[in-house]
Amino acid sequence: MNVLMLMLSDNPGIGGLEKHTRELACALTDKGHQVTVAAASQHLDAMGGSYGIPVDAQRSRNSLSLLLRVVKIIREGRYQVIHAQGTKAAFVLQRLAPFLKNHARVASIHGFKSRYPKAGAFHKLIAVSKALASDINHPNVTVVYNGTSVIHQAPAALPPDAALPVWLAVGRLAPVKAFDRLIEAFQFCPGTLLIAGDGPEHHHLQTRIAATGQTDKIQLLGFRSDIPALMASADGVVISSDREGFSYVCAEALLLGKPVISTDVPIANEVLPNEHIFTGGEPAEFGRILLQDLQAVTASQLNARAFANETLSLSAMATNTVAVYQQALNKLASERSHN
Structure with missing residues (x-):
């Protein structure tokens, strides 16, 4: 699959959302999929910059220049799936949905919010836990747990006077x-x-x-x-x-x-x-x-x-995400057949 991952975090550092996007992009690439990430420059640098398109993520979700920039990125690529990471990117993709009739639209929601993007604007929504999926409360939501990798390391030195436990x-x-x-x-x-x-x-x-x-x-x-x-x-x-x-x-x-x-x-x-x-x-x-x-x-x-x-491995996360992409593509194909 050819996937565009859209992440609009303006966080100067690397938090959970940025870590997830980087690791999912790498895991999907390892499985043979083509992945492009549109994100702030500092986050693309953390990914090595090999498959990224810079976006000014400091602009608000309602910024016309940001919306036009995202539309241009999408139209210049041959993406099958547009995957919004986080609520800001999801709200942007929601605004653009009427102009993206030929793309499967997926959004991942990573945290509890007072207001969520409209599930109907996407072919599938991903929640990162059952509790979050329940809070979103829509039949279009699928749970895909974040995967991660850990490397077993030699124990770090503890303070010499550390009492147990x-x-x-x-x-x-x-x-x-x-x-x-x-x-x-x-x-x-x-x-x-x-x-x-x-x-x-x-x-x-x-x-x-x-x-x-x-x-x-x-x-x-x-x-x-x-x-x-x-x-x-x-x-x-x-x-x-x-x-x-x-x-x-x-x-x-x-x-x-x-x-x-x-x-x-x-x-x-x-x-x-x-x-x-x-x-x-x-x-x-x-x-x-x-x-x-x-x-x-x-x-x-x-x-x-x-x-x-x-x-909770990276491989399991990638496999489950690809399954959601396929469901979204099937839904897109069904929409086309009825039009």
């Missing part, structure tokens, strides 16, 4: 990750908590660590590029987010064989036993869940790890 949390230091709640909960736990990531809440979180008297228990590591090595060193991985469309941290931890404790977010709430999910309440309750015996937690997550190995 060592927990690792990973993510941008932003309110939605709710690391402040995790810090409060860790008062009721022995061991060490390492938080890898950077962001606007760094000072606030450092203040909360000091205020709760945990400077000897909790460390903010800042941005780290060696997350698999950190996971290899940790005894367990904890996710504290208020919401996620799809938790890459959960997927990576399971693929590396690590026990996971999480808040009630996808995909953790779809694959982990209920007793390993914090569904709300006081920080002490979150702490109680973290107090479970980690050997027992690891044993009871056997099925979750098997699911991850079977479903």
